[in-house]
Amino acid sequence: MLVTVNHLSKKYKKHTAVHPISFSIGKGRCIALLGPNGAGKTTTLQMLAGLLAPTAGTIAFAGNNQKDHRSQIGFLPQHPSFFNWMTAAEFLQFAGELSHVPKKQLAVRMEETLAFVRLEDVKNKKIGGFSGGMKQRLGLAQALLHEPELLILDEPVSALDPAGRRDVLQLIEQLKSKMTILFSTHILHDAEQVCEDILMLKDGNLKWNGTLEALKKEHDSLAIKLQTKEPIEDVLNELDFIEAAEYIDPCTVKIRMEQHAHSNQLVQTLLKQGRTLIHFELLQDSLEDVYMKVMER
Numbered sequence: 525m526l527v528t529v530n531h532l533s534k535k536y537k538k539h540t541a542v543h544p545i546s547f548s549i550g551k552g553r554c555i556a557l558l559g560p561n562g563a564g565k566t567t568t569l570q571m572l573a574g575l576l577a578p579t580a581g582t583i584a585f586a587g588n589n590q591k592d593h594r595s596q597i598g599f600l601p602q603h604p605s606f607f608n609w610m611t612a613a614e615f616l617q618f619a620g621e622l623s624h625v626p627k628k629q630l631a632v633r634m635e636e637t638l639a640f641v642r643l644e645d646v647k648n649k650k651i652g653g654f655s656g657g658m659k660q661r662l663g664l665a666q667a668l669l670h671e672p673e674l675l676i677l678d679e680p681v682s683a684l685d686p687a688g689r690r691d692v693l694q695l696i697e698q699l700k701s702k703m704t705i706l707f708s709t710h711i712l713h714d715a716e717q718v719c720e721d722i723l724m725l726k727d728g729n730l731k732w733n734g735t736l737e738a739l740k741k742e743h744d745s746l747a748i749k750l751q752t753k754e755p756i757e758d759v760l761n762e763l764d765f766i767e768a769a770e771y772i773d774p775c776t777v778k779i780r781m782e783q784h785a786h787s788n789q790l791v792q793t794l795l796k797q798g799r800t801l802i803h804f805e806l807l808q809d810s811l812e813d814v815y816m817k818v819m820e821r
């Protein structure tokens with residue numbers, strides 16, 4: 525494990541934003557932090573990044589006995605602020621000095637990072653003239669400059685247009701083989717595309733901590749979609765393992781069952797009753813379906 529979080533909590537005066545939560549982050553994993561507005565995502569990420577002191581609990585980095593682990597982390601805040609009068613290169617120089625990148629390495633790291641985020645051609649242009657997408661890529665460059673082990677991104681794509689969002693997601697995808705990545709998002713489709721692990725917060729409590737695959741398996745709804753040539757309601761009404769049937773038309777239906785094993789029995793019964801099967805489909809829950817179930821639980 526790269527990071528082990530134990531009973532971490534945060535109180536802002538009387539309000540508890542994060543109740544004691546415990547989880548670990550595996551080295552090389554890509555993790556999405558999900559949860560509704562006010563769930564405590566930013567607070568948790570800021571504590572992990574060493575920018576906010578926890579009220580209680582510990583954050584331990586593998587192989588680091590020191591309390592300050594900020595050098596191992598790159599952080600892109602939800603609303604990064606830039607000095608608009610600086611050029612991209614000047615900003616990175618400033619960020620590199622702040623994060624103690626050795627002088628000799630800084631020039632090389634700046635070139636590499638600017639090339640990676642595709643800003644090398646505009647490195648001497650003032651940030652004030654940059655688009656939202658360019659600013660976000662510059663923010664990412666700032667977070668990557670000191671080659672962190674853990675990259676933390678707080679809603680990295682939420683303010684971007686579709687092209688900017690695709691750009692940043694592609695960069696995250698490329699970084700996955702090089703470092704551990706934790707990012708918060710409200711866009712479940714992005715989490716599903718990019719991440720293998722999911723953390724879910726609600727009201728400051730951890731509702732899920734595990735792989736995306738296990739999350740989907742645990743909340744599998746055992747649903748199928750059927751289409752027959754003849755109406756089938758009369759047949760389905762006789763089958764007691766069917767939990768719910770939602771008719772699209774008399775011959776097309778979405779069915780929820782107790783167990784997948786029952787689908788064979790269902791098909792056999794339909795054929796025996798002289799119905800002609802046109803379409804049979806196992807319906808897979810999307811992360812959005814599963815998210816709603818976990819949050820409503």
Ligand SMILES: Nc1ncnc2c1ncn2[C@@H]1O[C@H](COP(=O)(O)OP(=O)(O)OP(=O)(O)O)[C@@H](O)[C@H]1O
Nearest residue numbers: 536539540541559560561562563564565566567568
């Ligand atoms: N500095 C602060 N002082 C007091 N309360 C705060 C402070 N920062 C956050 N909170 C409260 O703590 C709770 C968690 O906030 P947080 O920003 O961590 O949630 P979030 O999950 O990141 O939300 P969002 O998705 O809207 O960004 C909220 O109820 C918020 O109002």
